[in-house]
Amino acid sequence: MDNPLKGRDLLTLGDLTPKELTHLLDLAVAQKLEWSQGHRTRPLEGKAVALIFMKPSLRTRVSFEVGVNRLGAHPVVLGGTDTVFSRGETIKDSVKVLERYVDCICIRTFAQSMVEEIAHYSSVPVVNMLTDEHHPCQGLADLLTIKERFGRLAGLNFTYVGDGNNMASTYLLAGALSGMNVTIASPAGFEPAEGVMAQAQGIAEETGARLTIASDPKQAVADANVVCTDTWASMGQEDEHEERTQAFADYTVDESLMAAAAPDAVFMHCLPAHRGEEVTDAVMDAPCSIIYDEAENRLHAQKALLSLILG
Numbered sequence: 001m002d003n004p005l006k007g008r009d010l011l012t013l014g015d016l017t018p019k020e021l022t023h024l025l026d027l028a029v030a031q032k033l034e035w036s037q038g039h040r041t042r043p044l045e046g047k048a049v050a051l052i053f054m055k056p057s058l059r060t061r062v063s064f065e066v067g068v069n070r071l072g073a074h075p076v077v078l079g080g081t082d083t084v085f086s087r088g089e090t091i092k093d094s095v096k097v098l099e100r101y102v103d104c105i106c107i108r109t110f111a112q113s114m115v116e117e118i119a120h121y122s123s124v125p126v127v128n129m130l131t132d133e134h135h136p137c138q139g140l141a142d143l144l145t146i147k148e149r150f151g152r153l154a155g156l157n158f159t160y161v162g163d164g165n166n167m168a169s170t171y172l173l174a175g176a177l178s179g180m181n182v183t184i185a186s187p188a189g190f191e192p193a194e195g196v197m198a199q200a201q202g203i204a205e206e207t208g209a210r211l212t213i214a215s216d217p218k219q220a221v222a223d224a225n226v227v228c229t230d231t232w233a234s235m236g237q238e239d240e241h242e243e244r245t246q247a248f249a250d251y252t253v254d255e256s257l258m259a260a261a262a263p264d265a266v267f268m269h270c271l272p273a274h275r276g277e278e279v280t281d282a283v284m285d286a287p288c289s290i291i292y293d294e295a296e297n298r299l300h301a302q303k304a305l306l307s308l309i310l311g
C-alpha cells in the first residue's frame with residue numbers, strides 16, 4: 001500500500017484507521033524478523049528525532065532512543081524540566097525552533113492538550129510518548145505482542161482489570177481498530193473516559209469489536225484470551241495511593257483470577273508493575289506472563305511507526 005502515514009502525527013490510537021494499524025503492525029513484524037536475521041537497513045539516515053520527557057521513563061526512553069538509532073536517525077533526548085518548556089518560553093516558540101532542527105517531535109507529558117498544542121504548531125510529525133489520557137505507542141506494542149502470540153487480533157477477548165486510566169482508553173481504541181473485543185473492569189468512579197468510549201464504539205461499528213465496561217473482575221475475565229492490568233496510581237497520582245489501594249482491593253490479578261480466564265490466557269502489563277498490588281508475583285512470573293515480550297515490542301512497534309511517519 002502507499003504510505004498514508006507519511007508526515008502524520010500519532011497523538012492517540014484514534015489517529016489511525018483499521019487499515020493503517022494493520023499495515024503498521026505487519027511492518028513491525030517484518031522489521032523485527034529482518035533485524036533478527038541480521039539485516040541492518042538505515043531508512044532514516046540523516047534525520048533527527050527529539051525525544052522530550054517531562055515524566056520519568058525506562059522503557060519508552062530506551063526503546064525510542066535505541067529504535068531511532070537503529071533506523072539510522074539521531075535521537076536528541078531532552079529532559080522537559082531543564083531544557084524545553086521550562087523557562088517561560090511559549091510552546092509555540094519552542095516548537096517553531098525545534099522543527100528547524102529535527103524531523104519529528106516525540107513527547108511524554110501530562111495533559112493531552114499539550115501534545116495537541118505542539119502538533120498544532122509543528123510542521124514536523126508529533127508522537128505522543130504518554131500523556132495522562134493516552135499511551136498510543138504502548139498500545140501498538142501490546143497489539144503486536146498479542147498478534148505474535150495468537151496469530152490474529154480480531155475476535156480475541158481482551159480484559160483489562162483496574163484503573164480506567166490512559167491505558168484503559170488506549171485499549172478501547174486498540175480493540176476497536178483491530179476487531180478485538182475489549183472489556184474494562186473498574187471500580188465505580190474509576191471507569192474509562194466516556195468520550196473515548198464513545199469514539200471507540202464508533203470505530204468498532206466498522207470492525208465488529210465488542211467493547212464492554214464491567215465492574216466484577218471475575219465475570220470480566222471469563223473467556224479472556226488476554227488479562228491485563230496497570231498501576232492503580234499513575235504518575236502524578238502518588239498522593240492518592242492509599243485511597244486507591246482501598247478502592248482497588250478486589251482488583252488484584254492473582255492466580256485465581258487468571259484461572260477464571262480462558263485456558264490459553266496470557267497476562268500482560270505495560271510496566272512498571274507494583275508487585276503485590278495490582279498483580280501478584282505468581283502471575284508476573286508465571287509461564288502465561290508475556291510482560292517482557294511486551295516491553296521488547298515497544299522497540300519494534302515504534303520503529304515501524306517512525307519508519308512510516310518519517311518515510
Ligand code: CP
Nearest residue numbers: 057058059060270271
Ligand atoms: N510502559 C512504559 O511506558 O514504561 P516507562 O514509563 O518506563 O517508559
